[in-house]
Amino acid sequence: MTIGVCYFPEHWPRERWERDVEEMAAAGIEYVRMAEFSWAVLEPERGEFDFEWLDEAVELVGDHGMQAVLCTPTATPPKWLVDERPEILQEEPDGTVREHGSRRHYCFNSRSYREETERIVTKLADRYADDPHVAGWQTDNEFGCHRTVRCYCDDCADAFRAWLAEKYGSIEALNEAWGNAFWSQRYTAFEEVDPPGPTPAEHHPSRLLDYARFSSDSVVDYNRLHVDLLRERNPDWFVTHNFMGRFPTLDAYAVSEDLDLVSWDSYPTGFVQDRLEGEPTPDQLRAGDPDQVGMDHDLYRSALGRPFWVMEQQPGDVNWPPHCPQPGEGAMRLWAHHATGHGADAVLYFRWRRCLEGQEQYHAGLRNGDGSPDRGYHDAAQAAEELATIGDVDHVDAPVALLFDYDDLWALDEQPHAPDFDYWSLLEAFYGALRARGVQVDVVHPSADLAGYDAVVAPALHLVTADLADRLTAYVEAGGELLLGPRTGVKDAYNKLRPAPQPGPLADLVGATVDQHESLPPQIETRVRRAGDPDDTYAFRTWAEWLDADAASPLLTYAGDGVASGRTAAVRNAVGDGSAVYCGVWPAADLADDLVRPLLERAGVSHSDRLPDGLRVCERGGWTWVTNFSSGRYRIAAGDVSWLVGDATVEAFDVAVADDGIVDGLSVDRL
């Protein structure tokens, strides 16, 4: 329950450092992240190292009672290195080289760059192996940012072929697994398989999915190189990586297996502008969307099943979204509490001070360019004080699991079959309904142990193996409550259709099969009605499946007089001590609530009344955070409550923290 900051001493006159560090400590800051992007300062010319400035900065941090988190500086190879070994650069599918001049221009599979990485990381790790002020390390920075997970260079081509040979053993096995009879795509040798370049028509989806997996695996390997070198020097260091929000091309579960701590970079008002469908509302422009941010908190918390860090927390306005509105009053404090409620143990603001040079001049810091406090500084200091008062809190104990699989994301991204079919948005349709009922949610991989969850929600379990089907069946038979969304069970692990109708190996569990699917633009009416109830209709969007119920009971049928009218849209099937619901449409908010509420009731999960947009509650370790991402004022009705922060009246962009779990039956009135 603490606060930190990201600091770039190399951008500031050395005579200023001491005052900066003093002011950090005065704000209650405990962690200072440094050395990111500093390669050219650490090694101005090949073999000529300058660590002295970093030594001094670490020393200063330690002297003021704080701890340093250092970064391997590999996200920005210097120009001298690029000129000497240009083969390290990434390539676009058409062969265009990604040049020096910004960041992340190196290829994860470059043999040369792995050598250089080993050299600089070893040098740094050796230097600080015994430094008492260095708590741990961040590897590189935001792997894959700027669409750099997937490279198409010759090193990648070689590595891809080796990855395929390792996976499939023989080219015949690959041809069979992918289904290469289609369009004469059979290969006679692994050497024939290229990265997917420019082609007249679309690529083979199985080839694309394996390229996505291979590319993600390349980053996993590259990260492990850092981790191993650091652990070897000092096994007491924690090693983390700072992931990104709603990031589509890198499997965070897989990278996390090599980490001690998962962290991510949270920019709420940026994400609502560039990673959320539709136009953001004025409130979202001022504070972001709590479910968008919350789902990432939950994903990264669940990756290792323990508290995570926000390694970069938005400190004010930021430079990279389309617009840079000022956050609402108190929003920077709100975000720290919200993260803590979702399971963060530390929130580091990015950055200490607005940078006067380079690409991020229009990115706020806690302090202004002249060193004076900016809006975020006051918010951060207040959050630090409040979180210190709360002290240590237990890990979040979520009763519901949401299944999230990068393979499904990649497969659906390649074949959305509707312009607005976005895997993240579909997940949020279900996640938001859970969160609007105050329920904590683990966002876990389908391979996770589900036994401890009262309910499991899988919005789009697209690639399903027989083994996964067996595990889900056992979960339900043992009393679990399962909710499945559209496009479930469509494909095998190689991104091929099965002959059997959807949901394939889950058909028995679901008690129904999919007869037809369709995707629909807005000009076609998309409503379903509750089975047996002609008047009660709900909106859905984008995707619709016509179900043939077998053992299952219909829950929803299609309304209107179109071609789908009267066909079944959702079913429920009681199996063993539990039940499975299959919803063949992408539910709008009212329908999602009408699916989630009975699920929670059947599963015996405590939940609140339906909360208004923007207001969210989180129980964690006997505390409850009420976070208001809206400009509305709300009164919380939750019985006799003791508030450690705020009170039952929650102002715009404000927070209240109760020292009890108060979600069950909680209701809210707008003032």
Added chain:
Amino acid sequence: MTIGVCYFPEHWPRERWERDVEEMAAAGIEYVRMAEFSWAVLEPERGEFDFEWLDEAVELVGDHGMQAVLCTPTATPPKWLVDERPEILQEEPDGTVREHGSRRHYCFNSRSYREETERIVTKLADRYADDPHVAGWQTDNEFGCHRTVRCYCDDCADAFRAWLAEKYGSIEALNEAWGNAFWSQRYTAFEEVDPPGPTPAEHHPSRLLDYARFSSDSVVDYNRLHVDLLRERNPDWFVTHNFMGRFPTLDAYAVSEDLDLVSWDSYPTGFVQDRLEGEPTPDQLRAGDPDQVGMDHDLYRSALGRPFWVMEQQPGDVNWPPHCPQPGEGAMRLWAHHATGHGADAVLYFRWRRCLEGQEQYHAGLRNGDGSPDRGYHDAAQAAEELATIGDVDHVDAPVALLFDYDDLWALDEQPHAPDFDYWSLLEAFYGALRARGVQVDVVHPSADLAGYDAVVAPALHLVTADLADRLTAYVEAGGELLLGPRTGVKDAYNKLRPAPQPGPLADLVGATVDQHESLPPQIETRVRRAGDPDDTYAFRTWAEWLDADAASPLLTYAGDGVASGRTAAVRNAVGDGSAVYCGVWPAADLADDLVRPLLERAGVSHSDRLPDGLRVCERGGWTWVTNFSSGRYRIAAGDVSWLVGDATVEAFDVAVADDGIVDGLSVDRL
């Protein structure tokens, strides 16, 4: 009047083939197209051929009383061939190579690929030269799909120069013909002329038009290579090619001259989404636009002036448009009847069974992935039964010709001078008005013999030679009724303006000239009024010409108080026994009807009342098809009629077939 299907036995276990073929025969299918895209299966490695599987499949088809249509498999050269002879690959204008991994990656002018083509086609033709079950061949597949008609590789550069040298004889003649004094574009030798690559500003329109012609001619040549090899082996085979809908870069008239049979691939609900202006209506999403599909039927019927085939008929939902809505109930049957009414003798559904692998997994077949019947199967079987009952029907005898010229399309595509100036859409503005009056229309090249037509409509006869002007004048003088649209007679055959005002050599026939043209965005009011009638106004769009009437009588003048107010927008000129109407605007539907109806009356062409959108009638060989592409219900009033299929009440997406010609005076009531 029959039904067929496209089948890929190589995608399925051999033990399943017999049952598949039995079920085809049971549905009344008579033709089975096979071997498309099968090169890598037929020749897994260079020189190692495997025909045995195809032998067996053909045999099975024949054994069940059906006939096979085979395809030359050249649309998908295998990877081993691409790696061995990479020079066969197409290039983008900027030199980017179109790689292996989808289809159509070869260059039509590649000398290497012509060798390879000759090798594989010869091998196949030899193999089946005496097979009694092979009725004919389809060359390649959908020439030019995925924007592949135009390639920019070195082979193409050489071929272009040779094509120019052949056409112009001397570089001086080319400089003169194109008008290369402009912007210092004179060449001193044919070797200096490149394919049109990336340039700072737009290209010379005459160079672009010749590159479009050359590129189309390259495909004509390449197709002829197939045809000649096949005919040499067995002159009894028919040879066809499957063209595409509304396809802009390949001259289907020119390719067809080498064919015995013209066929095309019809996907009504796909085309309304990606080839029709504006948002499709819900009805169009369910069944397509009958005029969009009908104009292609008429184009391909007219190309050789005899019945055509639909080689691929949409069987249900398809994968490639933005959305994949389910077709309306019965739509797959509707389309087969509609095609037949427009002159098709066979309709082959694509494909037999949903493919489990590769790029088209989200494309329905008549059968599901597990082999069970899908929606299209029932429709196809019903259509087969009904069409068999009807039996053979004479060729369509259309009273009206619509002039369509790829040269005009290319020239206007290069210089639209309005973002929404689309040649196809302009054609449809006139074509739709004819079809809404129940008139059959031949879509013919301007060089066609027009003597047999009662009326000729030329919506945009942009490039006009003196010879064409003479022929049209003779046609009118002999009593023909001619309707010309905007942008007529603007250019010579080299895409240059003439000094004389538009319509150039047609000015005498029209009795008027164009003083000014303009293109207009929607914020400017675009209405015309009937000459002499201040109240009766009609909307137009996009393009307006101000006419100076000479011999002609004004028909329309511009309404409003803008700069064009009162100027003449359309004229009629009586010449000899006929008359010519020149309409200088792009008419909206009411105006188009008001131009077409009097034309039909003057020409003595039988026609119906104006039909509602979506409902269309076709007379063919003494039968009349009433096809309802809408969700409305209609009653047909047409006197005493005997209905072979359906009756006078036509339900949503339904069909009725009368055993008489009933268009004259037919009217329709919405129920």
Added chain:
Amino acid sequence: MTIGVCYFPEHWPRERWERDVEEMAAAGIEYVRMAEFSWAVLEPERGEFDFEWLDEAVELVGDHGMQAVLCTPTATPPKWLVDERPEILQEEPDGTVREHGSRRHYCFNSRSYREETERIVTKLADRYADDPHVAGWQTDNEFGCHRTVRCYCDDCADAFRAWLAEKYGSIEALNEAWGNAFWSQRYTAFEEVDPPGPTPAEHHPSRLLDYARFSSDSVVDYNRLHVDLLRERNPDWFVTHNFMGRFPTLDAYAVSEDLDLVSWDSYPTGFVQDRLEGEPTPDQLRAGDPDQVGMDHDLYRSALGRPFWVMEQQPGDVNWPPHCPQPGEGAMRLWAHHATGHGADAVLYFRWRRCLEGQEQYHAGLRNGDGSPDRGYHDAAQAAEELATIGDVDHVDAPVALLFDYDDLWALDEQPHAPDFDYWSLLEAFYGALRARGVQVDVVHPSADLAGYDAVVAPALHLVTADLADRLTAYVEAGGELLLGPRTGVKDAYNKLRPAPQPGPLADLVGATVDQHESLPPQIETRVRRAGDPDDTYAFRTWAEWLDADAASPLLTYAGDGVASGRTAAVRNAVGDGSAVYCGVWPAADLADDLVRPLLERAGVSHSDRLPDGLRVCERGGWTWVTNFSSGRYRIAAGDVSWLVGDATVEAFDVAVADDGIVDGLSVDRL
């Protein structure tokens, strides 16, 4: 006060020339521009020159009492030259070569092309050095058109490094000036600095700004090469260049320093479509926007502080905007008067006759393709007659300066931080308010001598040096009235932030600093209220700064109940004998007027009532032009006035010219 025309004799039969030239003279034309783009005609093969045709054309022009303006034909190197020396071609950032086939395909830094330029210019200058009919020269044509100022070839890379070495002296100085500690961007040698190519993320803004400056300087150098060669041959010739409208990448002030006369190419109805935000109104489609065109007139007039020419005046419909509407009745005459009112001494229509070949066939001329007069001819002849009657007029004497700096434009273009932040549009927000009060405006560089101006308006003085701050302070102290807009004083000359809060070195003059900035999309309400007046609110857009007033008095505060509510949006500070207003928002029209009107009153600048959109007045040398760019009819109330052209009732798209200065107190009634 005269009229001219652009003529391409090489496009027409020689037997026609004499008649063309006679008809020019008959229309009152005095100048004929020729030889643009004529290289391939002048030198059909290397070393084989043909000047005879041009000799004859010049002679004809002279014989009819007119003067020739010749052009260096370098905008279109012929294909033989390109094939011989392909290294002259421009390159895109990704290495794509800009090929022959349109125009402007050469690189300004190409050593080869400079040799070729010297060769052809010398040849031409020698040929006409003693010709009495050649008045002067235009260098090349529209430098930079089609985004060609910035090239990325190897010659440019070398030249850029030399330019940087010259500017910074040492790489350490460059690293310091740009701030290359950020993201490890330090260089160890100038050889390491490349043109900005494709990178994963955005480029360093300081590097981009210097590349923009370097690129513009390259054109300045290249132009000087022409100028020096021409002056050497005949110092009596004037040398000009024809700039473009609203052109963003070339510093016209810098190029102009080497010229005798500044000219530009004015296409009002084209510019409203492709260079103005939002949808043009019907009136704008018919005549353009007088402020958009006027600001360019004023910019190019101010570049040398003397009368300019319109070297190309739109003659009717043009080919390159999205649509080509016909100009309103009389618009071509209107534009000539409007230019003259803004300070033009000559207006040359482009072109004499519609070209029958090449890329500009859809571009009108004064004469049709058959040589008959087109709409523009009548307008041009009338304008010629009227302007001849008026005779010589003194230079415009503008009381207000608008500061315009290409460095600011480039810096803000690189970092707009709002999708609709456009430097030109922000300038026009203030410029339009001045022009709507009938005030003449010089558009000058911040380094200009400001002493003579009653008021100075600087809408976005983004990069501010201490020296500029001192000069502005001195200006105000001496009684000047200064109005500053948002984003002023943010950056230093290297595109880096200063530590001090905005407006940096102007903070004392302004008496306030900027606490926060934000950019806002339309869904957030953007209104300010007059300080102390709760009811009087004004709309703003896009950008907002929250000011901390120190010595200054608040003028505006933010309205509404959002995060900015009540914060200061604009201030005024009295300093010495003048005052400075800082407006932190982008004002909509009402607010801009409410800032400008008091400024004019404080500064004692004569002005009219607020004029309606489209109607504008210009005083010049004792005359007043009233120009109506709208379809409305207006009556001018301005006391007792003698009208030389028209009268006090100004019809749609009409002009009136009074022989007195009548702006002070002028008002207008719509009829």
